[in-house]
């Protein structure tokens with residue numbers, strides 16, 4: 001049985017965990033393929049996948065997320081387990097740490113069978129600036145080889161009978177839904193742009209409008225990101241910002257005022273755009289750290305399940 005162990009790792013700690021798992025599964029007689037997630041181009045001949053991601057600001061490393069996006073259909077056809085690394089203290093040893101919301105959503109999308117959080121590693125001489133600053137107070141290696149190997153042995157026991165897990169519906173993911181929320185945000189934003197000058201005069205209104213724009217998009221983004229499966233915050237932020245820019249220039253500028261002079265206004269055009277992008281991205285990132293709301297109504301019989309995947 002061929003098992004792919006793959007990881008998204010910035011500083012090598014998660015890769016190390018992947019390799020320890022590989023040793024454990026190899027010792028149990030499995031044919032193990034070890035590969036960084038960004039180098040996985042297909043899952044041909046793979047019978048099961050163990051995917052790990054380093055945690056940065058409660059988000060999985062982009063390579064691990066990217067693998068799920070690129071190979072979603074193939075991942076749904078094989079048993080998948082996931083792991084995250086990791087807390088720079090002994091919290092992962094003391095109790096089972098649940099996956100962050102973003103990882104949970106990825107698990108649900110592929111129907112992953114289980115997840116483990118392992119302690120992380122941060123070396124004093126870490127090469128990126130942020131890591132080196134953190135390492136001044138938090139350096140150390142909290143990966144526990146015995147616990148990692150033990151999970152590898154657990155997987156080895158489960159693998160022979162494992163079947164692909166249950167995919168959980170992600171109602172928030174469609175592109176039309178993202179566009180609809182963006183349009184609603186733009187409509188409110190345009191209404192303030194048209195309404196404020198009548199009350200406050202053109203100069204003050206431009207700056208008030210720049211302040212209102214991010215507040216509007218915080219509210220819209222909070223609603224948009226609430227259900228499972230919304231597009232990624234960065235994707236949403238850029239799509240909405242480009243959409244608002246195009247609609248401002250096309251509808252408010254060209255159609256209503258008959259020129260594109262709006263594009264020369266720092267306070268009336270560029271500043272709101274920057275703030276809309278930042279507000280959407282930050283709201284999405286914050287939302288990813290919060291649990292999904294509990295559905296108010298039980299699902300109809302036969303509807304796609306919203307139950308959590310089975311723990312490992």
Ligand SMILES: Cc1cc2nc3c(=O)[nH]c(=O)nc-3n(C[C@H](O)[C@H](O)[C@H](O)COP(=O)(O)O)c2cc1C
Nearest residue numbers: 009010011012013014054056057058086087120121
């Ligand atoms: C800037 C920064 C942010 C981090 N954020 C988190 C976090 O949100 N949660 C967590 O458990 N660990 C966090 N860590 C710890 C890393 O996940 C840990 O160092 C991990 O082992 C890194 O994996 P890698 O070496 O594979 O890149 C952070 C580390 C750094 C440097």
